[in-house]
Amino acid sequence: MNWDETTDETAPERPVGPAADRLVGSAADGDDQAVEAALRPKDLDEFIGQEKVREQLDLVLKAARARGATADHVLLSGAPGLGKTTLSMIIAAEMSAPIRITSGPAIQHAGDLAAILSSLQEGEVLFLDEIHRMSRPAEEMLYMAMEDFRVDVIVGKGPGATAIPLELPPFTLVGATTRAGLLPPPLRDRFGFTGHMEFYAPAELERVVHRSARLLDVEIDTEGAAEIAGRSRGTPRIANRLLRRVRDYAQVRADGIITREIAATALAVYEVDARGLDRLDRAVLEALLKLFGGGPVGLSTLAVAVGEERETVEEVAEPFLVREGLLARTPRGRVATPAAWAHLGLVPPQAAGPATGQPGLFDA
Ligand SMILES: Nc1ncnc2c1ncn2[C@@H]1O[C@H](COP(=O)(O)OP(=O)(O)O)[C@@H](O)[C@H]1O
Numbered sequence: 208m209n210w211d212e213t214t215d216e217t218a219p220e221r222p223v224g225p226a227a228d229r230l231v232g233s234a235a236d237g238d239d240q241a242v243e244a245a246l247r248p249k250d251l252d253e254f255i256g257q258e259k260v261r262e263q264l265d266l267v268l269k270a271a272r273a274r275g276a277t278a279d280h281v282l283l284s285g286a287p288g289l290g291k292t293t294l295s296m297i298i299a300a301e302m303s304a305p306i307r308i309t310s311g312p313a314i315q316h317a318g319d320l321a322a323i324l325s326s327l328q329e330g331e332v333l334f335l336d337e338i339h340r341m342s343r344p345a346e347e348m349l350y351m352a353m354e355d356f357r358v359d360v361i362v363g364k365g366p367g368a369t370a371i372p373l374e375l376p377p378f379t380l381v382g383a384t385t386r387a388g389l390l391p392p393p394l395r396d397r398f399g400f401t402g403h404m405e406f407y408a409p410a411e412l413e414r415v416v417h418r419s420a421r422l423l424d425v426e427i428d429t430e431g432a433a434e435i436a437g438r439s440r441g442t443p444r445i446a447n448r449l450l451r452r453v454r455d456y457a458q459v460r461a462d463g464i465i466t467r468e469i470a471a472t473a474l475a476v477y478e479v480d481a482r483g484l485d486r487l488d489r490a491v492l493e494a495l496l497k498l499f500g501g502g503p504v505g506l507s508t509l510a511v512a513v514g515e516e517r518e519t520v521e522e523v524a525e526p527f528l529v530r531e532g533l534l535a536r537t538p539r540g541r542v543a544t545p546a547a548w549a550h551l552g553l554v555p556p557q558a559a560g561p562a563t564g565q566p567g568l569f570d571a
């Protein structure tokens with residue numbers, strides 16, 4: 208007898224990995240960054256979906272070009288992986304301008320920003336990712352630079368310090384943020400145009416998958432692309448990542464061609480279900496339904512039940528569950544919706560109880 212095979216029924220489930228390891232996480236990992244450069248659309252025509260933002264931006268850029276002027280400052284807001292960095296590069300390309308890329312967290316001191324601003328060329332695009340995470344002094348310097356194309360460079364220290372005004376060439380600031388609400392109004396007001404990026408419709412993601420498959424030289428049929436698109440949580444970055452994992456599976460276990468069946472089987476291996484929920488999402492839903500009858504249950508209790516930190520449940524799993532209408536946050540706690548029961552193929556307790564009411568009390 209092989210004693211190693213005895214299973215311990217009381218052992219907790221394998222702990223669910225941190226957010227960074229998730230196949231359906233929307234932040235870019237190292238692997239993504241390498242491939243993404245190759246998959247980024249290069250101009251507005253190639254950019255799929257986001258009709259509103261695309262049309263508005265097209266007008267802003269065309270008008271600036273016609274005037275022979277530098278484009279107005281642009282703010283792009285939206286969840287990770289929806290195409291903000293891509294659009295910033297497209298803006299530069301459409302204006303035939305060079306682009307400088309930096310981010311809020313990279314700018315610790317106002318001096319860091321002054322150094323970047325004072326080295327910009329005329330018409331250059333400055334892409335400031337995660338602009339809501341910039342330090343306050345840098346932010347204040349940016350106000351003046353955006354409005355008057357001027358910075359005050361402080362020379363010396365203490366009482367003898369003097370501010371020397373420095374003229375800047377006109378440039379276009381493209382700010383990106385996942386949290387537009389966190390931007391101070393004076394900063395928000397200095398952008399000439401704000402584009403709100405929405406989650407993508409399945410049909411748009413299908414086009415993203417087809418386009419990426421072509422660039423990666425992978426054969427995929429219509430239904431295979433639809434299957435991947437449906438599991439991508441409205442996010443092109445996730446669609447591209449799932450496509451790469453399905454391609455691996457198709458190469459190793461099949462003839463390399465992605466069909467609906469191959470896509471579905473491959474993503475089952477990676478534990479991404481038909482709706483794009485992964486193991487963590489399903490663990491949270493299952494605990495809510497099976498242990499707490501669909502709630503309401505407090506966040507801490509739910510977190511203990513799935514063996515995760517409160518923050519992980521609240522920030523990693525719940526946003527998508529709420530967006531999908533599977534879970535509701537109420538003042539009394541977390542509650543599952545009818546769609547959650549349906550998704551896990553379970554029957555809500557009321558429906559299972561006797562038709563006369565008093566569900567469950569004396570059920571056998
Ligand atoms: N509209 C789109 N059409 C095609 N591919 C897209 C689109 N938006 C995003 N992508 C792809 O998704 C990936 C992530 O986009 P990115 O611009 O880095 O997102 P963000 O900066 O908002 O996190 C990129 O590889 C890009 O190729």
Ligand SMILES: [Mg+2]
Nearest residue numbers: 291292293336
């Ligand atoms: Mg980005």
